[in-house]
Amino acid sequence: MxxxxxxxxxxxxxxLEAIATRKKQVYLQYFNDLRQLCQGTTSLKxxxxxxxxxxxxxxxxxxxxxxHIIRIDDTAAPGFAEYPDFRCGC
Structure with missing residues (x-):
């Protein structure tokens, strides 16, 4: 990366702006500054x-x-379309 x-x-x-405006809770996958995969439910302020x-x-x-955003809800970010969804299917 x-x-x-x-x-x-x-x-x-x-x-992203529309999500922040609606204060919608989303599932977010991204890389942090250490290039570790992070994921969870949050909202954008x-x-x-x-x-x-x-x-x-x-x-x-x-x-x-x-x-560094990989996916937000079911939408893959541009450049990460082929990246797997690591969300738990449990």
């Missing part, structure tokens, strides 16, 4: 830009770089 920020597709950004990279601020206060 590149370490330089890769801008995300405008359509996907629009989806807002977005911030820092050091030429965009971040989503989660309900917990954690910030996730937008180009």
């Amino acid at each position: 590149p370490t330089d920020y890769q801008p995300i597709a405008c359509g996907f950004y629009d989806e 807002t977005f911030v830009t820092r050091d030429h990279a965009e971040y989503a601020v989660l309900a917990s206060g954690e910030e996730v770089r937008l180009d």
Whole structure:
């Protein structure tokens, strides 16, 4: 995974903004800064830009770089379409 920020597709950004506006709970899969897979249910509060990279601020206060988002609910992020869904089917 590149370490330089890769801008995300405008359509996907629009989806993220709509989710944040509705304060909708979503299932989110993403890589953290240590490149570990993280997943869980959360809501998106807002977005911030820092050091030429965009971040989503989660309900917990954690910030996730937008180009590290793998999947939100059943929608794969652009660039991660072939990435497996690690959600537990239990």
